Amino acid sequence: MDAAILVKIPYLNGLDDQRSVEDISNVLDAHERRPIQHAPWSAGAKQPQVSFALAYGNDDIYLKYYVHENSLKAEYSNFNDPVFEDSCVEFFIAFDDDASYYNLEFNCIGTSxxxxxxxxxxxxxxxxxxxxTIRHQTFVKSNVVGDIQWELTLCIPKTIFKFHPALSLEQSKAKINLFKCGDGLPEPHFLCWNRIEAQQPEFHLSSFFKEITFSRQAS
Known part of the structure; x- marks a missing residue:
């Protein structure tokens, strides 16, 4: 992936908090899927196959992960539990030129x-x-050990980003990275969307976030 190419996040017209997560999940299926395939710490081992679709609406960011991996773990069910020990996907975002960033992490049952x-x-x-207030839907398509496929759809309200109370997404810029991990799985793995250069697994390196812009809304 060329780090110089600005990624534009599409606006989904007609979707709001009255639409079901299932509706939004179906809409995201028609949008571009971007692979989370960089595995700088894999040492050549076979890795999960992961991709995501990302869009936004008037008040929400819409995100769907598509995961194909060997095993599934969902031990944690309380908010702010260490879900990175489970089958986990993550979304890190820094708005505008903010030096600080949000990390949003979810296990395969949507615990955040x-x-x-x-x-x-x-x-x-x-x-x-x-x-x-984060709405989610989990769908396990295959639960056969060695051939597990699951999807997680997320509707993330702007109010989650509480340190940006005046946040307006349209035409704003941000820097993001997305991840798949499973620290407590039989075969731990650490995948990233935008490549990270580090000696050991480390997602909290904002210098490797990729710039995006939220596209103009349809008139």
């Missing part, structure tokens, strides 16, 4: 963990009452 800060340490947890 979210924080904000400039570095990996000293981060502030997003309150549970806000995390409860």
């Amino acid at each position: 963990r979210a924080q904000y800060g400039q570095y990996k340490t000293g981060r502030t947890f997003i309150p549970v009452n806000l995390l409860k």
Whole structure:
């Protein structure tokens, strides 16, 4: 992937918080899927196949992950639990020129963990009452060991980004990275959308986020 190419996130007209997550999931199926395929710490081992579709509406970011992996783990069910130990997907975003960023992490049943800060340490947890407003849908297509396929659709309200109370997505810019991990799986893995250069697995490196822009809304 060419880091110089600006990624434009499409606006989904006609979708709002009255539409079901299933409706939004179906709409995202028709949009471009981007692979999360960089595995700089894999040492050549076979990795999960993962992709995502990303769009936005008036008040939400819409995100769907498509995952094909060998095993499935969903131990954590409480908000802000260490879901990265489970079968986990992650979305990191920094708005405009903010040096701090949000990390939103979800296990395969939609349990969420979210924080904000400039570095990996000293981060502030997003309150549970806000995390409860994230709508999600999980669909396990195949649950055969060695051939597990699951999907997670997320409707993330702008209010989740509580340190940006005046956030307007349309035509704004951000820097993001997306990940797939499973620290506590039989075969741990660490995949990233935009390549990271580090000696050991580390997602909290905002210098490797990729710039995006939220496209103009349809008139």
